[in-house]
Amino acid sequence: MNTLTPSEYLPEKSADTTRFTRNFRAEKFDFWSFFFSGLTGAATWLIVAILATILLNIGINGWSAISWHFVSTIPKKDFFDANTTGVLPMIVGTSIRVIVMTIFVIPVGVITAIYLTEYAANTSLLTRIIRAAVNNLAGVPSIVFGLFGLGFFINFVGKNLDKILHNTDAVWGQPALVWASLTLAVMTLPVVIVATEESLKAIPAGLREASLALGATKLQTILRVVLPQALPGILTGGILAVSRAAGEVAPILFTGVAYYMASLPSHLSDQFMDLGYHVFVLSTQSPNIEQTRPILYATVLVLLILTFALNLVAVLIRSNIRKKMRSMH
């Protein structure tokens, strides 16, 4: 009976299986394999082409219409006039609402992520409920956030605040910058939590153990060792949240955006103009779409630069972190 010893049937040195599968091609030509590979490839390149078309169309048409005057002018009431209009109040409004949002969402999101990675037992029911809640929050439609902002922040918190402060007119119980920002903060909470968690997990356990071994307490370890290391990841989370929130229109429709305002917002209880909403107004309410087309393209380009550039930065930081993480493990 012929039996093989391991030394006979095992190759002399273990093959690099990764390289083998990557470069492997079946010898026999199979028509259907060729056909379907081509089909899925075509689907992929079609998606890329769609993205490129949108970006190029907006980039080319927007670039020819944009000017310094356009981004630095406060428009008169009739902002459909291509010669005198500008988007300064919209840029300011969008920026302020996003900055105020960051102030609310970053601390809450980061602290939640710290709890989930550093303190929570992964298997406990409570942790699972928190994670489910975060996942769900990420999937709630943006218009429902708008309704929530109206029902909770304005009609409940705002109206009661007015009652407590004895305001005779509605000051807080109406659409305002702060309510729009808070609504967006609730919406972007999962973005910050997930990004921060990812960066906290990327930090090697040895770093924490070394700090504890040197006598630091757990909180000291988190504050002085873990958090500084996780900073790029937290930054990514913040940028992603800002980029997502800057482009959202539905949640602010009932919570603070104004069709037109003669001056810039100066108080948290003011309403504001917004780039995304302005795109909506220009493209659906214009008396003459052919005349508004250039300013519409220019406005969209400004909005895209704001959101897309931020997104790109976040993607770059993130891929950097992932590379670092891979090299550590």
Add this chain to the structure above:
Amino acid sequence: MGIHRGHKARPAEWLAEKFIFLVSLSAILMVLLIFLFVAREALPVLFGETNTALVQKPIPPDEVDKHSAAELEAYLEITPDQLARMSKETLRSLMDVKVEAQNDIPEEFRNDPDARINTTEWQYLLKAHQWSGYDKPEHIWQPVGQVKKFNIIPLFVGTLKVTLIGLFFAVPLAVGAAIYVSQLARPRTREILKPVIEMLSGIPSVVVGFFALLVMATVLQSIFHYQTRLNAFVAGIALGFAVIPVIFSIAEDALTSVPRAYTQGALALGASRWQTAWQIVLPAALPGVFAAAVLGFGRAIGETMIVLMVCSASVMSWSIFDSARSITTTIAAEMAEAVSGGPHYRILFLLGALLFAATFLSNMAGDFVIHRFKQKLEGKK
């Protein structure tokens, strides 16, 4: 990845840790608050406390004491809070105004049977009704005018129509791309393609809507030669753009997490790359791909701005080249004109609550499937 406590905790540290714990509950709190406050505004419709009937049986002001507080609130369309603060005289004069208003209703409405209907009752919200002036019983959403019609079926049909068109377009493309990127493309191509496709999710939906409205609608019309330029078809395709990155990244993730040994085994037995991807990897990753489609569905029914910009007329029709009005669009477009606390306002919140429930369920289902799928793969490794 918890770390073990090195020291006995100090009081300040104990407090800080309790604080961290409390803050971490905020996500749960927010989900609860969203549900509570969206549903709260819709409750009066559920309990039948709203009344839109134009012609009501007037209550003579002298008989105020014979009626309960709840009856008076519904009759005068005021909140319990307002009723409690009202003096006897104001209440009386309000009742007089109401009686006068009833007397002022023109004769033609008085004889119209529709004017006596409370259109916020369930049968009028869901079932077709024979409205005066129409040939046959119909589902109609028409929240303005003398008799406000709040039938929500056309909105459901509109939402489903646009969402299904979007998914029919997005699922094959996104799953095809996921198969290509994760199984067939060379590693270097893959490194470039993945972030590029995911970049699509960085485009704000209002920009996708703008692009669909200005560019795509014209191009598609010149290809397919249909009547109305802005219709459910254009909206659905644009919606697909927004959903593709969602489905792609989840499906790609699922396909990549299939153990490499499966692929190697199939290739070693002489299967081609496509046969391996189609017959080995895809079946193994099927739950994940399915979950991707479900989560894409949740994203699609919640999308507002694209559908709002591209089509918004509420017509009850299953034809894809007709206009359609989705639930999200209705809420966004009509909330501004709805009187706060009125029946229209409450029904819009009811729609929001239904939408929240639908996305909640589809998210839970999607997450559950992915969770099970990952556990199964880990168990097999």
